[in-house]
Amino acid sequence: MKILVQKFGGSSVADLECMKKVRAKVLNEVAQGYKVVVVLSARAGQTNKLVEMAYQWSDEPNPAEYDALLATGEQESVALFSMLLSDAGVKARSFLGFQVPILTDNAYNTARIVSIEAGQFLQELKRFDVIVMAGFQGYSMENRITTLGRGGSDTSAVAIAAALGSELGQDVDCHIYTDVDGVYTTDPRMVPPAKKIDKISYDEMLEMASMGAKVLQIRSVEFAKKYKVPVWVRSTFTNDKGTLVTQEDESMMESVMVSGVAFDKDQVRITILGVPDQPGISASLFVPLSDHDILVDMIVQKASRDGITDMTYTVSHKDLKRALTYTEKVCKEIGAQGVEYDDQVAKVSVIGVGMRNHSGVAAMAFSALHKANINILMISTSEIKISCLIHADQLEKAVQTLHTTFGLDGE
C-alpha cells in the first residue's frame, strides 16, 4: 500500500474556494495510486475566535474544557473537507484525535503525544481512499480531549506518518504545505539572492527552526528525526517539489560547509558585573530563572580576574522584566556589583552539518564579520552551528556578509 501524508494549514482551508484547491492536490495523489492521509488545521481565524470566546467566558478557562472547545475548529474543517471529497466520488472519512487515537499526556493546551495506535486507522485506510485527520488534537490518559499547542498540526502529521510507517515497516512521506515553496538558505526578504534548499538534515532544520525560520514547528522536526520520517516542505500555491528534510548523509556533509544563515531579533543581553567567582554561582543565578520558565539562550562567563568575573546571558524581550527582577535579587544575595542590560542586540548563526568535516568555518565567519566592521558581542557554538550576538543595527549586513562568504548566494 502506497501511503502519503499531506498536511494543510489554516489559510489553505480558510473557505470553500481554498478547500477546492486543496482537494485538487489530494485528488492528484489519489490518481497516482496513493492512499492519502490529509491532516488539517482549523480554518484560518477559527482558533483565534474560539480562544477569544473562551476568555469571554472565563478569565482563566479550565484547561481541559478549553481544549474541548478548541478541538471543534479542526472537527469543523475535517468534516467539511470530507464532504467535498465525497462529492468528488472519493471514498473518504474524517478521523478526530480521539478516534485514531492519538494518545497524549494530560498536559492540556500543550499536550505531548505518547503513542499512536495506528492499527484501526490502517484498516480504515484499506476501506477508504482518503482519511482526513484533525491536526492539533489528541486524547489524554484520562479520556479527555487535548490539544498539542499552537502549530501542533505539523506534529500531528509527522506523528501519523511515523506511526503508519512503523506499522507497515516502510517509510511514509509527509508533505507539509505552507505559503512558501521550501526552506531557504536565509530569509529572502532580507537577502534577495537567498536560494531554496533541496535537501536539509533534521539537525540543520532544528537549528534553522529554533532561529525563527517558521516553516516548520520545532516539535514536528524532533518527531521526524526520532522516527526518521521524510518530511517535504512544499507550497500550497505551486507544484514545486519543495525541500526534503531527512536524515543526514555523507553527500550532504561533503558538498557544502554551511547550509544556511539564520537570525533572531528577539534577544536581550543581561550582564551581572563583578560576580565573585565561586563554585555554584551559575546555579544560583540560572536555577531561579529556569524555575520561573524563563528561557535562557546564550551564556558567557568572562575569564575570572582576581576572583571576580562578569556573567552575560540572553533572553527574549518578553522575559526581560522578569529576568531582571530575579537577577537583581540574586545579584544582592551573592554580593555582585550590579546588573546591566542591552536590548539592541541580535543573533546571527551559520548552520551546516558540513562543519563536522570542514574545519575553519568559525574562523571564516569571524573574519568575514570583522572585515565588515561588525563587532561580535557573544559567541556560542554547537557541532553544526556557530552563533554570534551582534548589535541589532548591523544584523542585515551580517546576514548578507555570511550568506555571501559561504557561497550561498544564488543567481
Added chain:
Amino acid sequence: MKILVQKFGGSSVADLECMKKVRAKVLNEVAQGYKVVVVLSARAGQTNKLVEMAYQWSDEPNPAEYDALLATGEQESVALFSMLLSDAGVKARSFLGFQVPILTDNAYNTARIVSIEAGQFLQELKRFDVIVMAGFQGYSMENRITTLGRGGSDTSAVAIAAALGSELGQDVDCHIYTDVDGVYTTDPRMVPPAKKIDKISYDEMLEMASMGAKVLQIRSVEFAKKYKVPVWVRSTFTNDKGTLVTQEDESMMESVMVSGVAFDKDQVRITILGVPDQPGISASLFVPLSDHDILVDMIVQKASRDGITDMTYTVSHKDLKRALTYTEKVCKEIGAQGVEYDDQVAKVSVIGVGMRNHSGVAAMAFSALHKANINILMISTSEIKISCLIHADQLEKAVQTLHTTFGLDGE
C-alpha cells in the same frame, strides 16, 4: 447518591448571560446535595449556522460528516458551560456523546440510541459534582459521531437518566427546562382559561406531543415510558415545579375523564371516489405512500354500496403534492372514479387515560360539537383519544367548546 438530570435547550444557553442564569439553577441543586447531570443543546442559532455551512459546502452533505460537523455545536456549549462551573468552584467536567458512550445505530442524522454504558459515567459522577453532557449526539457502531435528529437533546437527557437509574437501581428524575412552565390542558394562546397540568401520564403526553404540543419530543417521551423515567417539564424563567410526566396510576384515571384538548392544523384530506371494494385495495393505495415516506394520519373507508366505496385519508401539507401524484396513479390502476382534496381542514382531539374508566366521552364530544354547529368530517379513536377532523375555520370554536365541555377551564 442523589442524582438529578437537568436539560436546557439552545435558547437557555444562547450567550454568557443566559448560561449564568442556568448555572444558578444548577448550583441550587448542587447545594441540595444532588450530583447533577446537565444536558445541553447547542447555543441558539448554532445548529442552523452549521447546517447552512454544510449546504454551502455540498448539495448533499455526506451524512456521517454532517453529524461530525453538527456535533461541534454541543461540544462548544458544554465546554463553555463547564468553564463557568469551574470558575464557580464546582468540580465539573464535560462529556461528549462518544465519551459516555451513547451508542447508536448507524442512521446518521436521525440515529437511535441502542445502549448507554453508564458505568464509567457513574464513576466520574463520584469524582465530579456536575457532569455537563452534550445532548443530541451519539456514537455509532462503526465508531463515528452520530446525531439524534432535531430535538434529540430531550431524548439524550431522558436516556442518561434511564441508564443511571438502571445502574443504581433507583429512579433518577429528569427535568426538561423549556420556555413554558409546564404542559397545558390546551394551547393558552387559543384558549386563555387553559390550565397547567400537574401530572400527566406518558401515554397522554405522547398523544399531546403527536398533536403538536411541542414541549417535549415524542421520542423522549417514548424513551421515558419504556424506562419509567419521571420527567418534569419546567420553565427556565420561573421556579414553578412544572408538570410531572409519569406512569399512569389509578388516581389519574378516576379523577378526570379528559386531561387535555389538542389540535393539529397541518392536515389535508384526500379522497378517492368510487373505489371498487375488493380485497387488497387499501394496500394498493397505502403501500406506495409508505414506501415514499408519506405519513398518513387518519383513514376512513365509507360503507360500501353496490361494491363501490370512497376512501379518505389525511396527510400533512408538505406531503400533499407527492401524495396526490401517487394516489392518482393508483386511482387509474384500480379503476376508481377520481381524486379530490381539501386543505382547509384541521384536527381536534380530546385526550385522557380517564376514558378507560368513563364511558360516553365520545358521545359527549360529538354532541358538544354538534350543538356548536361544527360539522365532523372524519373520526378516529384510540383507547385514550378521540380525534375529529373539522373545517379549519371552526377549529378555535371546537377547541374552546371541548375544553369547556370536559371541565378543563380554569378560573
